[in-house]
Amino acid sequence: LEEALIFDIGSGDTCGVDLPQPAANAPVRLGGLERRSAIGLPGLSEPETVRHYTRLSRQNYGIDLGLFPLGSCTMKHNPRLNEKIARLPGFADIHPLQPESTIQGALAVMEELSAWLIALTGMHGVALSPKAGAHGELCGVLCIRAALEARGDLREVMLVPESAHGTNPATAAFAGYRVESIPAAADGRIDLAALQARLGPDVAGVMITNPNTCGLYERDLHAIADAVHAAGGFVYCDGANFNAIVGRVRPGDLGVDAMHINLHKTFSTPHGGGGPGSGPVVLSEALAPFAPLPCVTRRADGSLMLVEEESAADHLPQSLGRMSAFHGQMGMFTRALTYILSHGADGLFAASGDAVLNANYVLRSLEDVLDAPFAGSGPCMHEALFSDAGLAPGVSTLDIAKALIDEGFHPMTVYFPLVVHGAMLVEPTETESKAALDQFIAALRSVALRAKAGDPSLCNAPHFAPRTRLDETQAARKPVLVHPGTQAP
Amino acid sequence: LEEALIFDIGSGDTCGVDLPQPAANAPVRLGGLERRSAIGLPGLSEPETVRHYTRLSRQNYGIDLGLFPLGSCTMKHNPRLNEKIARLPGFADIHPLQPESTIQGALAVMEELSAWLIALTGMHGVALSPKAGAHGELCGVLCIRAALEARGDLREVMLVPESAHGTNPATAAFAGYRVESIPAAADGRIDLAALQARLGPDVAGVMITNPNTCGLYERDLHAIADAVHAAGGFVYCDGANFNAIVGRVRPGDLGVDAMHINLHKTFSTPHGGGGPGSGPVVLSEALAPFAPLPCVTRRADGSLMLVEEESAADHLPQSLGRMSAFHGQMGMFTRALTYILSHGADGLFAASGDAVLNANYVLRSLEDVLDAPFAGSGPCMHEALFSDAGLAPGVSTLDIAKALIDEGFHPMTVYFPLVVHGAMLVEPTETESKAALDQFIAALRSVALRAKAGDPSLCNAPHFAPRTRLDETQAARKPVLVHPGTQAP
Amino acid sequence: MRYLPLTDVDRGAMLDAVGAPSIAALFADVHPDHLQHAPIAGLPLHQSEMEVERHMARLAGQNRAAGAGPFFLGAGAYRHHIPASVDHLIQRGEFLTSYTPYQPEIAQGTLQMLFEFQTQVARLFGCAVANASLYDGSTACWEAIQMAGRITRRKGAILSSGLHPHYAALVQSMARFTGDGIAHQPPVLTAETDFADLAAQITPETSCVVVQYPDILGRVSDMAALAETVHAAGALLIAVVTEPVALGALTSPGEMGADIVVGEGQALGTGLQFGGPYLGLFAIRDARHVRQMPGRLCGETVDTRGRRSFVLTLSAREQHIRREKATSNICTNSGLCALAFSIHLTLLGEKGLRALAAENHRMACLAADRLAALPGVEVLNSAFFNEFTVLLPGDARLAVRQLAHRGILAGVSLGRLYPDQQQLAHALLVTVTETASEDDIDALVAGLKELWP
Amino acid sequence: MRYLPLTDVDRGAMLDAVGAPSIAALFADVHPDHLQHAPIAGLPLHQSEMEVERHMARLAGQNRAAGAGPFFLGAGAYRHHIPASVDHLIQRGEFLTSYTPYQPEIAQGTLQMLFEFQTQVARLFGCAVANASLYDGSTACWEAIQMAGRITRRKGAILSSGLHPHYAALVQSMARFTGDGIAHQPPVLTAETDFADLAAQITPETSCVVVQYPDILGRVSDMAALAETVHAAGALLIAVVTEPVALGALTSPGEMGADIVVGEGQALGTGLQFGGPYLGLFAIRDARHVRQMPGRLCGETVDTRGRRSFVLTLSAREQHIRREKATSNICTNSGLCALAFSIHLTLLGEKGLRALAAENHRMACLAADRLAALPGVEVLNSAFFNEFTVLLPGDARLAVRQLAHRGILAGVSLGRLYPDQQQLAHALLVTVTETASEDDIDALVAGLKELWP
Incomplete structure (x- = not known):
């Protein structure tokens, strides 16, 4: 059965919530702006609503159903304890502007999480308010810009490696920088010499991902940081891949000045079909004074306070200001803190080890049937990168991805990073069992062999999914973004 | 992908719970009975566990996915508010033997629910402790027997209509009665004259379902009750079909002496793949003194007390004793009370009306293609009954049921009641929309037409379900009821 | 009403299709004297979620949750920590809102789970076969006695004085009607069980x-x-x-020769819930008696394509087929609690159950020692798992009530369970699971010290 | 560790397959000086669910939940009753644990929901097109200003004094780096908005x-x-x-000619959550500007079999394709909050949203009247929805703190929002939703009376 749209089945008269019906003689003080037109919102009874969304959910794939090997996206198991904790009324049902005496526990969560993030990264300070990774990047880059401006040094250029996530250049541009690309060396890592040659008084900084998006550890990061610092710039580290090294490498030890942490990647807050995320940014001593508001600090009497505009002059006078209306993604803070406490230092150490082991196991189990361009560069970190070299003509990376759907798996990340042709980036994460990996490897091996042999059925895969391939061109050429039906049901 | 058994994928060394590991020197005071053999319990990590059961769930059909038209089983929408309330720590996390001062709210739930059930049924008392419908039947029949014994009247026979649920004769036998069947009249209702003819000093009572399992209201129930009472017997009413008349007919007004109420049918506690249920029994003035322990009563100071063995002599001296270890299905009481309060008197009145309307709509929409043996007996109540008359040779009721699976629906109840050949009993319930009914009717119509035409593909339906037809004979002939693997994984 | 999808327009169209002038007309078979023409008076009208939630939360607030402070109750219902994923999974609509798996092609989820559950229970109890659950431990106990009667064709049951008094009460209530002869005595305060006495009564x-x-x-x-x-x-x-967790530390009854092992499964997965719904476990050591078992059984088979599949089987024992000749009248059982039990046990596995049992025993030993050190207080048991009997200097029922007022739920007094046994009045049954902390134990000790300084 | 499935046996086998002697060997590229060879010191070791739950519950207990008593806060975050089914549905693993729907064949659930969400938002705002959500209202506001800049190729934005001060602060922080010119003043205490002044500044x-x-x-x-x-x-x-609920009672901005309508969607489905995660709503009146919009868009199309299907589209605007030329750097948005919003709005429907808005307005009018009756207290607004400004006889920040100690969360003082505006010090912003009872309102009135008897 195909699931109808709510606009097909709902009606404006149906309601799944019991509410008092408006009295005819009720006072109206709406300044003459009472709504006169119909809105066009269809309603469903509760049974219909539950059924509609339950059925929709079954057309989705999630980690709960199987391996979700999206490279660089870190789709790992989402513990249900975290969901339970985030729903305690003391966390879920508090208002951001409640008086300080009524939110000491919430501020304690922010303080504890901050302390852990600083300990794990070896940095100096942390800004919790960014709403997701890209927002954290913006925060970090703005801190760099604020620090430069504070010393009267207006630089124009941000260096970004070719292999970077798209958010890196987009963020730098959003923050007013001109983006210049830095090339990769043959081994998939940053070309240190090329970078050094480009440094100068116009370069505000460099944005580096470590481990990088080829799944490789940037061995020269410390040297790069030294060079950038010597040239008066700052080092931004994209923390999307922190999962590979958490508990084992502290970015602060490598000379990093700012790094965002995707709580929904490394610390397992659920991705929810596209968000919400949370992107706290850890900062070096040089950048911490410029962090955005608000932040949490402890008073002499032991009570916690929220530093906002009013108290910023005393506690964070150089703050760059506010990046979101309230204090950040509290719901994600409670989940991430729960996760960190559950794992502990030993658990996180074990987790990054297993994440890297799982990726290497995938890499070495498949390098005989798929081209692995950097397999010779040593062990990979938490993700294994393959290219489309060696596939039969007419068979693409996309075909392999769609064929994996028929095998019961979500595809890996494809066509990223851009530095590898037809890239396939596989990140199994530490929460996969060997049995699950073996099933996945067998499936991908079988698909790869068919791809090399030029099996034509691959080109119109998937065959067994809720949908066959979609006409994406039509969607973009003549976009239908809302239901065209009458607005008055 | 087929889902493996936990015995195939789990191991005795894997654990999805973090616990302190036993110290070697811990004291042992187990009387020399320390376990020496392996148990043979496979363990899974939490990610594997979540995935195993999530995948298993997707091989199930539930009300949340679509219409569940099981006649007499009353599979209606399960409101999620009820689940939320039942999980409040003040209800879910209290021990049945806590001191009375710490459970006043729980006793209040029992008292409120009792009051509502009595009001809705017009009866005199209620026993909450029966664990499910059949257990409630047993309670009611034992009350009848206790009342007869109390007056020194040892009767031997319980009369049960042919159309009764199997639990009725099984219960009567369990309670020590000889079961005699009473025939149905041509219109599908009890044959009053035949019944009256059988009454006598050996008849303890009669067990009647109203509305009966043919979906018909027993018009003569009051006359039957008068006759039974005149003969010194009692009337037990099977309340499985109370959903059809709740808020509209009070069984107490019809002369009923005892009736169980399936909270998971009329009051929408979830059926959970086979339970738990809850079967409170409402009792007439004549039977109420014999109710089982415990029950709730209010003291002069307004506090609530639980009447147990200790206080029974003062409050319920003729009680038949205890029917379960504790006080009944508290988790179902909170859900049922929540449901009753949500509906209110007006909502329940509307609900039974819609339940009956939906059934009649199904009946009248299909009587042209399926034989409806009692369609001429007037409106049906909450369920519509069809027979296999008119199907092509070689096509059975079972084939129709399985073909409905391919149409995306759960089948109706089949081969019950026994009084109709190849019975198909459809109970849509009040929580189905007209759109859902129309879809179902269209599907059943199409299957019925194919069945009359003798479409051979029906005989090995379903074709599109997680499984095709099972070999039930093999399962019963050589039963494999546990996993045969080694007990020490 | 938020749960009723029909609109008045729908109702009108459907009445037209049915050929009835009104919904009331569909109730024409009801005698007018018996028909309510409007909502039954005296009951409130429908309420919003918010209103209902407020009312129910107020009632919940009048109970003291076990987790709110030191807690030592057991006596047939045990508090353990239940992993959050258990409750998440049993709330999946496909489990929660499904019916008894009579249509196996679209119920393999429930059926495979039941097969796994039966295997787990059988192994835990040291038995050959287990069923798919009964209501609770007490009714399972009575069903076992009935089954023994069918197998031996005898009607005399001897109950140990150590059997839970509510279980014994249920057996006696039922036996009154079935004519079974039941021998049962209340317990006496000795460190040893009454097995020798029982043998003498046979x-x-x-x-x-x-x-x-x-x-x-x-x-x-x-x-x-x-x-x-x-x-x-x-x-x-x-x-x-x-207390099934005990079998993580103790030799199973099946290994010691018990023929039928029944149990209360609430401790794993289900929680306290004020006594229900709970989970009846039922297993037998000799698989040849399987056709005498009560309740549902799930068995393995294949579908027409040869795929391993599961189905309810041997239903010729059951009421819906066999009616008055059934082995039991049970129909609905405790499926969802069985699911919770099975998930919890899968999360634990062999290693986890043993660790959980060891932790329970460790904490109970610790508590027993600290209580025994109190002047005038004595621990009866020489051997125990996570529950033991303490003899207090005075009335234990009173002590329980007094400590409850101080926020300590100290245990179950035997005086409550055996109100007519004066000899048991000073005895308190104390249960210590992994959910009790050392601070909780110290609070109990301190509380008792205050009562008898 | 309960979340790590590999056993030591697995690890050994996998290291053999990889050809590495140990997991540590896989980190050979890390300079030894930078590698931790053991868990980082100073952090606790792993803890059981029970231990973590105890700790977190203790912290939660140090907050006062809004539901614990009279509660009148708003100012950009609104407390409404959220039906229980909303939270149940968003916790379905297939929604909760899925990624951005880049593989539409196995993500139609999320995609169809987004299409429905976009339509609901567009209709509510009186717009032609809405996107699939942004982080929250404040960042959506800045994105709108940026979009206006792209369309008009100008860099001057005039902010109403009635704009939430946190939103204005965010805009000013960002504009400092982008070079946009921002005009903004704090509000003055008049009953009328500043629209006339704004026009004069253009x-x-x-x-x-x-x-x-x-x-x-x-x-x-x-x-x-x-x-x-x-x-x-x-x-x-x-x-x-x-406050999107307001649009159940008020004419939409789109109908009055607004070109871009942005909003905070938290009020429907998501709840307070101490400020996040929230839900950024973004819609435009003229569909021709769609390629200038930020964020994801879901569009309708067909699959190869012609079935109606949904897919993320127009992604040439986005960072992962266009990199530094993208309309925004946003990637992850608020998908799950959008789902909650859409479910809540589907449960309400037209009729329910209007009833909900009417009930909010009724209760707010009632509260305003009772407060205005207090001596020395004045209600500023002549028109309002569920939130209005009250002028108190003294400092409102102090009053809020004092009432909080008595268990009443009275509202948001303008002094907290505008610490440097002495003229606003006596003003209290009071929000009254359907979750407030008449008793709650009376408690607030009585509390204020006690402060200024």
Whole structure:
């Protein structure tokens, strides 16, 4: 059965919530702006609503159903304890502007999480308010810009490696920088010499991902940081891949000045079909004074306070200001803190080890049937990168991805990073069992062999999914973004 | 992908719970009975566990996915508010033997629910402790027997209509009665004259379902009750079909002496793949003194007390004793009370009306293609009954049921009641929309037409379900009821 | 009403299709004297979620949750930490809102789970076969006695004095109607169980002997010798386990020769819930008796394509087929609690259950030692798992009430369970699971010290 | 560790397959000086669910939940009753644990939901097109200003004094780096909004005028005339809605001529959550500007079998394709909050949203009247929805703190929002939703009476 749209089945008269019906003689003080037109919102009874969304959910794939090997996206198991904790009324049902005496526990969560993030990264300070990774990047880059401006040094250029996530250049541009690309060396890592040659008084900084998006550890990061610092710039580290090294490498030890942490990647807050995320940014001593508001600090009497505009002059006078209306993604803070406490230092150490082991196991189990361009560069970190070299003509990376759907798996990340042709980036994460990996490897091996042999059925895969391939061109050429039906049901 | 058994994928060394590991020197005071053999319990990590059961769930059909038209089983929408309330720590996390001062709210739930059930049924008392419908039947029949014994009247026979649920004769036998069947009249209702003819000093009572399992209201129930009472017997009413008349007919007004109420049918506690249920029994003035322990009563100071063995002599001296270890299905009481309060008197009145309307709509929409043996007996109540008359040779009721699976629906109840050949009993319930009914009717119509035409593909339906037809004979002939693997994984 | 999808427009169209002028007309078969024409008076009208939630939360707030402070109650219902994923999974609509799996093609989820559950229960109890659950431990105990009667064709059951008094009460209530002869005495305060006495009571009319393990005073004894005696008399030994976690540390009844092992499964997965719904466990050591078992059974088979599949089987024993000749009248059982039990046990696995049991025993030993150190206080048991009997200097019922007012739920007084047994009035049953902290134990000790300084 | 499935046996086998002697060997590329060879010191070791739950519950217990007593806070975050089924549904693993729907064949659930969400938002705002969500209302406001800049190729934005001060602060922080010119003043205590003043400030450099509706003092005004003036100057009118429930009672901004309507969607489905995660709503009146929009868009299409299907589209605007030329750097948005919003709005429907809005307005009117009856207390607003400004006899920040100690969360003092505006020190913003009872309102009135008897 195909699931109808709510606009097909709902009606404006149906309601799944019991509410008092408006009295005819009720006072109206709406300044003459009472709504006169119909809105066009269809309603469903509760049974219909539950059924509609339950059925929709079954057309989705999630980690709960199987391996979700999206490279660089870190789709790992989402513990249900975290969901339970985030729903305690003391966390879920508090208002951001409640008086300080009524939110000491919430501020304690922010303080504890901050302390852990600083300990794990070896940095100096942390800004919790960014709403997701890209927002954290913006925060970090703005801190760099604020620090430069504070010393009267207006630089124009941000260096970004070719292999970077798209958010890196987009963020730098959003923050007013001109983006210049830095090339990769043959081994998939940053070309240190090329970078050094480009440094100068116009370069505000460099944005580096470590481990990088080829799944490789940037061995020269410390040297790069030294060079950038010597040239008066700052080092931004994209923390999307922190999962590979958490508990084992502290970015602060490598000379990093700012790094965002995707709580929904490394610390397992659920991705929810596209968000919400949370992107706290850890900062070096040089950048911490410029962090955005608000932040949490402890008073002499032991009570916690929220530093906002009013108290910023005393506690964070150089703050760059506010990046979101309230204090950040509290719901994600409670989940991430729960996760960190559950794992502990030993658990996180074990987790990054297993994440890297799982990726290497995938890499070495498949390098005989798929081209692995950097397999010779040593062990990979938490993700294994393959290219489309060696596939039969007419068979693409996309075909392999769609064929994996028929095998019961979500595809890996494809066509990223851009530095590898037809890239396939596989990140199994530490929460996969060997049995699950073996099933996945067998499936991908079988698909790869068919791809090399030029099996034509691959080109119109998937065959067994809720949908066959979609006409994406039509969607973009003549976009239908809302239901065209009458607005008055 | 087929889902493996936990015995195939789990191991005795894997654990999805973090616990302190036993110290070697811990004291042992187990009387020399320390376990020496392996148990043979496979363990899974939490990610594997979540995935195993999530995948298993997707091989199930539930009300949340679509219409569940099981006649007499009353599979209606399960409101999620009820689940939320039942999980409040003040209800879910209290021990049945806590001191009375710490459970006043729980006793209040029992008292409120009792009051509502009595009001809705017009009866005199209620026993909450029966664990499910059949257990409630047993309670009611034992009350009848206790009342007869109390007056020194040892009767031997319980009369049960042919159309009764199997639990009725099984219960009567369990309670020590000889079961005699009473025939149905041509219109599908009890044959009053035949019944009256059988009454006598050996008849303890009669067990009647109203509305009966043919979906018909027993018009003569009051006359039957008068006759039974005149003969010194009692009337037990099977309340499985109370959903059809709740808020509209009070069984107490019809002369009923005892009736169980399936909270998971009329009051929408979830059926959970086979339970738990809850079967409170409402009792007439004549039977109420014999109710089982415990029950709730209010003291002069307004506090609530639980009447147990200790206080029974003062409050319920003729009680038949205890029917379960504790006080009944508290988790179902909170859900049922929540449901009753949500509906209110007006909502329940509307609900039974819609339940009956939906059934009649199904009946009248299909009587042209399926034989409806009692369609001429007037409106049906909450369920519509069809027979296999008119199907092509070689096509059975079972084939129709399985073909409905391919149409995306759960089948109706089949081969019950026994009084109709190849019975198909459809109970849509009040929580189905007209759109859902129309879809179902269209599907059943199409299957019925194919069945009359003798479409051979029906005989090995379903074709599109997680499984095709099972070999039930093999399962019963050589039963494999546990996993045969080694007990020490 | 938020749960009713029909609009008045729908109702009108459907009445037209049915050929009835109104919904009331569909109730024409009801005698007018018996028909309510409007909502029943005296009951409130429908309420919003918010209003209902407020009311129910107020009632919930009038109870003291076990987790709110030191808590030491057991006596047939045990508080353990239940992993958050258990409750998440049992709330999946496909489990929660499904029916008994009579249509196996679209119920393999429930069926495979039941097969796994049966295997887990059988292994835990040291038995060959387990069923798909009964209502609770107490009704399972009665069903076991009935089954023993069918197998031995005798009607005399001997209940250990260590059997939970509510279980014994239920058996006695039922036996009054079935004519079974039940022998039962209240317990006496000794460190040893009454197995020797039980053996002495056996007659040629005895169908079964019923023992609890650990028993109502928390005592554990080897039942192997008793089993031999019982078997020699042609009767069956029934073992009742109210705390399944104990079997992570203790030898199983099946290994010691019990023929039927029944239990209360609430401790794993389900939680306290004020006594219900709980989970009846039922297993037998000799698979040949399977056709005498009560309740549903799930078995393995194949579908027409040869795929391993599961189906309810041997239903010729059951009421919906066999009616008055069924082995039991049970229909609805405790499916969802069985699911919770099975998930919890899968998360634990062999290693986890053993660790959980060890932690329970460790904490209980610790508590027993600290309580025994109090002047005038004595611990009865020489052997126990996570529950033991403490003899106080005064009335234990009173002590329980007084400590409750101080926020300590100290245990179950035997005086409450046996109101007419003066000899038990000073005895308190104390249960210590992994959910109790050392601070909780110290609070209990301090509380008792205050009562008898 | 309960979340790590590999056993040591697995690890050994996998290391053999990889050809590495140990896991440590896989980190050979890390310079030894930078590698931790053991868990980082100073952090605790792993803890059981029970231990973590105890700790977190203790912290939660140090907060006062809004539901614990009378509660009147708003100012950009609103407390409404959320039906229980909303939270149940968003916890379905297939929604909760799925990724951005880049593989549409196995993500139609999320995609169809987004299409429905976009339609609901567009209709509610009176717009042609809405996107699939942004982070929250405040960042959506800044994205709207940026979009207006792209369309008009101007860099001057005029912010109403009625715009939430945190939103204005964010805009000013960002504009410092982008070089946009921002005009903004704090509000003054009049019953009317500042639309006339705004019109007067427009210059040929003005890209947009930003107004809030209802505004930070709870005031509502017709923005149609302002829209005409803005359009005449070649600029765009941006409307910010922080309380979407208001649009169940009020004419939508789109109908009054706003070009971009952004909002905070938290009020429906998501709850308070101490400020996040929230839900950024973003819609435009003229569909021709769709390629200038930020964020994801879901569009309708067909699959190869011609079935109606949904897919993320127009992604050439986005960072992962366009990199530094993208319309925004946003990637992860608020998908799950959008789902909650859409479910809540589906449960309400037209009729329910209107009833909910009417009930909010009724309770707010009732509260305003009772407060205005207090001596020395004045209600500023002549028009409002569920939030209004009250002028107290003394400092409102102090009053809020004092009432909090008595268990009453009285509202948001303007002194907290505008610490440097002495003229606002006596003003208290009071929000009354359907979750407030008459008793709650009376408690607030009585509390204020006690402060100024």
